Structures are given as structure tokens and as C-alpha cells.
Amino acid sequence: MTRPGETGAYVRNEGSAIAVALVYPNAYRVGMGNLGFQYVYHYLNNHPQFSAERFFRPDPAVQPSRRGHVPLSEESSRPLNSFSVIAFSIPFENDYPAVPGLLNASGIPPLQRDRGAADPLVMAGGVSVSLNPEPLAPFLDLAFIGELDQHREVTGLFAVLADALARSRYALTDRRGFLSAFRDTTGVYVPSSYDFTYGSDGLIREIKHLPGFPGRVRAVKRVSTDLPVPVSVLFSKEAEFGESLLVESNRGCGRGCRFCAAGWIHRPVRYREFSAFKQQADRAIETGRTIGLIGSDLAGHPELEDILEYIVDRGGRFSLSSIRPEGLSDKVIRLLARTGQKTATLAPEAASQRLRKVIGKDLPSDAFHDLVGKLVSQGIPNIRFYFMVGLPTETDEDVEAIVEFVSTARDIFVKASRPLGRIGRIGVQLNPFIPKPWTPFQWAGMAEAQTLRRRIRLVQNGLKRRPNLVIRSESVPQALLQGLISRGDRRISAALTAAGARAKSRPRLVGTESLDPVFYLHRERAGDEVFPWDVVDHGIAKQTLRRIYVASISVPPDSSQR
Ligand code: SF4
Numbered sequence: 001m002t003r004p005g006e007t008g009a010y011v012r013n014e015g016s017a018i019a020v021a022l023v024y025p026n027a028y029r030v031g032m033g034n035l036g037f038q039y040v041y042h043y044l045n046n047h048p049q050f051s052a053e054r055f056f057r058p059d060p061a062v063q064p065s066r067r068g069h070v071p072l073s074e075e076s077s078r079p080l081n082s083f084s085v086i087a088f089s090i091p092f093e094n095d096y097p098a099v100p101g102l103l104n105a106s107g108i109p110p111l112q113r114d115r116g117a118a119d120p121l122v123m124a125g126g127v128s129v130s131l132n133p134e135p136l137a138p139f140l141d142l143a144f145i146g147e148l149d150q151h152r153e154v155t156g157l158f159a160v161l162a163d164a165l166a167r168s169r170y171a172l173t174d175r176r177g178f179l180s181a182f183r184d185t186t187g188v189y190v191p192s193s194y195d196f197t198y199g200s201d202g203l204i205r206e207i208k209h210l211p212g213f214p215g216r217v218r219a220v221k222r223v224s225t226d227l228p229v230p231v232s233v234l235f236s237k238e239a240e241f242g243e244s245l246l247v248e249s250n251r252g253c254g255r256g257c258r259f260c261a262a263g264w265i266h267r268p269v270r271y272r273e274f275s276a277f278k279q280q281a282d283r284a285i286e287t288g289r290t291i292g293l294i295g296s297d298l299a300g301h302p303e304l305e306d307i308l309e310y311i312v313d314r315g316g317r318f319s320l321s322s323i324r325p326e327g328l329s330d331k332v333i334r335l336l337a338r339t340g341q342k343t344a345t346l347a348p349e350a351a352s353q354r355l356r357k358v359i360g361k362d363l364p365s366d367a368f369h370d371l372v373g374k375l376v377s378q379g380i381p382n383i384r385f386y387f388m389v390g391l392p393t394e395t396d397e398d399v400e401a402i403v404e405f406v407s408t409a410r411d412i413f414v415k416a417s418r419p420l421g422r423i424g425r426i427g428v429q430l431n432p433f434i435p436k437p438w439t440p441f442q443w444a445g446m447a448e449a450q451t452l453r454r455r456i457r458l459v460q461n462g463l464k465r466r467p468n469l470v471i472r473s474e475s476v477p478q479a480l481l482q483g484l485i486s487r488g489d490r491r492i493s494a495a496l497t498a499a500g501a502r503a504k505s506r507p508r509l510v511g512t513e514s515l516d517p518v519f520y521l522h523r524e525r526a527g528d529e530v531f532p533w534d535v536v537d538h539g540i541a542k543q544t545l546r547r548i549y550v551a552s553i554s555v556p557p558d559s560s561q562r
Helices: 035-045 098-105 127-131 134-139 157-168 175-182 261-265 278-286 304-313 330-338 353-359 365-377 396-420 449-463 476-486 490-502 517-522 542-552
Strands: 018-024 050-056 085-089 121-125 142-144 194-198 204-209 245-248 290-294 317-320 343-349 382-389 426-432 469-473
Touching: 018 035, 018 157, 035 050, 035 085, 035 245, 098 134, 098 490, 121 127, 127 142, 127 261, 127 476, 134 490, 157 175, 245 278, 278 290, 278 304, 304 317, 304 330, 330 365, 343 353, 343 365, 353 396, 365 382, 365 396, 382 396, 382 449, 396 426, 396 449, 426 449, 426 476, 449 469, 449 476, 476 490, 476 517
Parallel strands: 018 050, 018 085, 085 121, 121 142, 245 290, 290 317, 343 382, 382 426, 426 469
Antiparallel strands: 194 204
16 A cells, blocks of 8 residues: 555565565655665566566655664565665765664664574665765675676676575575575675775774675766656656656766766766667657656757657656756757746856866856856746855855955846846755765865855855845755765774764764764875775766866866856
8 A cells, every 4th residue: 555646566476576665764755765776676577587676765754653763664664674684775975874773773784794594685786875875884795886788688687686596595594695696686785795904003004805706886867768768657746756757868977077977987978779668658648747857968968859849749848957058059948938947057156267277167257157147038036046155265255256256147137037027046055075986076075164164155145135135055064074975994893883873863973973074074085095885887987087187276277267
């Protein structure tokens, strides 16, 4: 029995299928809006040997009847500890504390080494796990690195898992022996088979592994274009984008912004031909669903204008996850307006030309300002800007440039709105920069809390009391938490457990545990430092990232014209 108003859930009672508890360690509303989570759910329920039931972080405020904090499956209200396989799908690092938290709440020992023959196998995948699985290492039997690929059904993770479970008769009496079956499985990381040694300075000296396991775990890339396009299969009014058909129309981005992990690890860039998801789009138009195109490089999709025109000409609606200014052609803007889009998002990320050059978003301010005029004139009343603060080499002057940039944008916005007889608003979102693994900025330190707060205030004060302007900023403690977990190693797992035990909706870690934020977060790392995430391999040479980092932070100050 699934939630009222939800459609698309699979309810399989086939005794022979291996039931997997698929866990999104955040609220139902958030997890259901995640296309990656939905894709795994669909994949497993169409796999000949598996079925999956969903779990989300219980929210007693929403579901008081669900026995408080005990996680129960959406499909059949089964408890988590009755499944032999638990698979966490985790796109965001701040949900890591919920992994030990949910295991604990279900009576499952959170630490892998404490689990016995009758305890389930626990694994995790998702973007954050692929970037750096190490903070979760002590909790996991397996981590999946990369993208699920149906072409690997015969040799991939789930084929090997089905075989190993059948051979062990579902009793993990010899867990280590069981896990050795995954030695040659591409994309599978078995953390208990790896040993990290540290120097007296706390830095990783060496990563050792058991015989037969790879020195580095190569990520799986779903490169075949003949596979079905990931689309949402579950719909619910309770969920973010709940009634939209989400379509992965593109994967990867070749733009190479220095801070963007998704852009780097999802290379090569892949575009899905419209013919591959036209049928689903037709059904969405017929049933009145908005079609949400998801992709990090929609601007580069060769059929973008044709797809949008097709939808709009048939009376359908679309939304775009985010799009680079280059993708906002006059035609795309007209189509956006026709589909009733009320807000367009632009992400300059930095306002001074010098800093945009440092971060690899080397577009002139005029390109953004021109778009403001065009978007408003075409009938899109609201504009949202994304900026980061705390970027490498950033100065107060760079941050003051945000004030100047937004002020100019606002003048253009007001002028373009006047003939229309109405005025919307400009939203400015300020996010602290986090140096993510697998990017050229992985060597950079994250700015300290007081610097971040001061720079956010600089923008807030510079723009205060301007009508039609709303400034929002991401919580600094949450950004620091994300930074610490992103860059952490298996030594932070005890702090994750403690945070998971007291987590309500927003776990805290930074400054409350015996972790040194300078060591994990704020110091610039040496060129030859071994990173915890060096144990995985996304096919990008570390020297290449290093070369780009060194060149980026050397952009001379004379290119600081705005
Ligand atoms: S354009 Fe966007 S998706 Fe592409 S690398 Fe830059 S930030 Fe990432």
C-alpha cells in the first residue's frame, strides 16, 4: 500500500526475486524528485533476479503513524532489517550521517565489522559516493562507483551479487569470503579490503589492498546510446517535481568549470537523441505533465530547440534543470516564455572577469546582462542569479563586484519590465564554495566560516533595501559540513555516527566533534598529497587536474576588469 496519490510504484511478490531495500537517506519529498534514485528503482524492478522497495528517512511530523523513527518500506511497510540487501542511493554528502542513523534505528549494527551472518549486506552508490566513498567505508560492505549500465547485467554488480547470494544461501557467515566475489567487478569498491596508513602528520602515506583487488576502482560509465533513457517512473504530489516527467536528456559537460565535480566525473559528454524519449514525451503531453529536461549540458544539446518547439507546439510544458547562457538563444527564450516559465536561472558564479577566468566560466558580464533584458522583454518576469563566495584567490573586491553586477542587472531588469506594466523580482543565491574531489580545485582550501559570513554580508549590505531584490544564502554550517564530508576519510566515520544519532533534519559535524576543520577543510593541500578518493578512478589524470589548478590560481590581477 503506497502513499495516497502516488503512482508508478512496483509491487512484486515474486518469491524468487531478491528483495533489495533501496534507501534514499533523506525525506520522501526530496528522494522522489531524484531521477538517479528513480532510475535504480526502475532498474532493479525490471531486473530478472531483483526487486526493490523504497525507504526514506522517516519524518514523524508527516507520518506520525509510522512508529516514530523506525524506517519502513513504502511498498509493504516491511522493516529495513528484514531485507538481505540494503542499497543506499546518496547524491549529497550531507545525507551521509543518515546511513549509520537509519541502520541503528533498524537494529542493524552500523559498522560493517560488527555485522553477523544474519545481518544484511549494506551497499551505497550515487554521485557523492562515486566522488569519495571513504567517509562511509566503515559502514559499507560495498560501494558502487559510477553509473549503472544495463549492458553489464551478465558481469556487473547485480549479476555477481545474485550469484554470490545464491552460493552463500543468504547467510553471510564468511562475509570476507563473500565480498571476495567482487574483486574483478568493475565499479565495485570493497572498503574492508583496503587499508589506509597515515603519517604522524595525519596525511595518508599508503593505500594497501588485499591480493586480487584492484589498486584503484575504475568507475563504470554508461556510454552506450542504445540503452533506455532514464525517465521518472514514480509520480506524487508530495514530491519535488512530483507531477513532472523528468528526462535525462544529457549526461556530463565538457565546459570544464574548475569547481564542478559533476562536469568532470560524468565525462564523456553524452546527449540523448529526442527519438529515444519522444514516446514518453508524447505521453507526458497527453496527460498534462511538465517535461523536466535534466542534464548538465543542455546548452550543448544539438536538438534542444527542436525538442522544446515540439513540446510547446503540442500544448505541452517543459522546464530546464539549468542552462548555460550560450543555450538561451532567442528561440529558446521565446519557447520558455510560451511554456509559461516564470523564472530563469543564470549562474555566473563570480562577478569579476578575473575570478570568472579563475573558475573557468570565462563569459563577459555583458552576456548575462543582455540575457536579463531579453528574458524579461519576452515575458519571463523573474531572474535568479547564482554566485559563490569563498572561491580560490577571491578578494573582497571580487565580492563587491557581485553588488555592482546585480545593480546593473537590476537597472536593465526594471527598464525591460516597465513597458510590460508589471515587475517581477531578481533572486540572488549565494553559496559558499566547496572544493570538491575530482575537480582541479580539489587542492584548494575552503574559506573559514568568518570569511564566508563576512563576504555574504558584504553582498547583503551592498544590495539592501533595493526593491524587487531577494538575497538568499546557503547556511554556512551546512556548507562546512558538506565540505568536511566531501573531503573526509574513514576516520570521520565516528563523527558521522554521532551526527546520525542526533540528526533531526540538519546534522552538525563541524566544530562539534574531535575533528580538525583546518586539516580536513581549510588548508591548501600539497601537490603530491594522497587523497582518500584516490582509491577510485574516474579516468581523469591527477596531473591534468593539478596542471589546471596551478594555471587557474595564477590568473594575473590585471585581468580583473569587470
Ligand atoms: S557549465 Fe555547468 S555543468 Fe558544465 S562544467 Fe560548468 S558548472 Fe558544471
